[in-house]
Amino acid sequence: MLLHALWLADVIGAAKILNLGQLLSLIWEWMPANFGTWTFFELALLGLIGIGFHRGLVLSLPRIMLLLGLTYMALSHARNIEIFAFMVPLVLAKPFAEQLGTIRTAAVAAERRGPGPMS
Secondary structure, eight states, X not given: OHHHHHHHHHHHHHHXXXXXXXXXXXXXXXXXOOOSSXXXXXXXXXXHHHHHXXXXXXXOHHHHHHHHHHHHHXXXXXXXXXXXXXXXXXXXXXXXXXXXXXXXXXXXXXXXXXXXXXX
């Protein structure tokens, strides 16, 4: 019963915060990301996009959806930038490591074969 009361208090508290109307736009952490000046978030976002295109990173549909959701959250409210910073490396680590391992494995195999047959 106590857990239910605490949960209800949290929901009511969140509803009160979201119903602040115009006052909500004055709270810094609820403002959208500002790209008027260079920030670490902007550099990180552009860097991730650049690495993804340069490496041809292929992601599964759930990882794409999670990445898009985290990006949307970070762009909509500054308070979600930290969540983006913590979660995106976890989402991209395995596919990036697998792709990097495939490239290195192919290079090592080509090196072991030695030069091609001489004619």
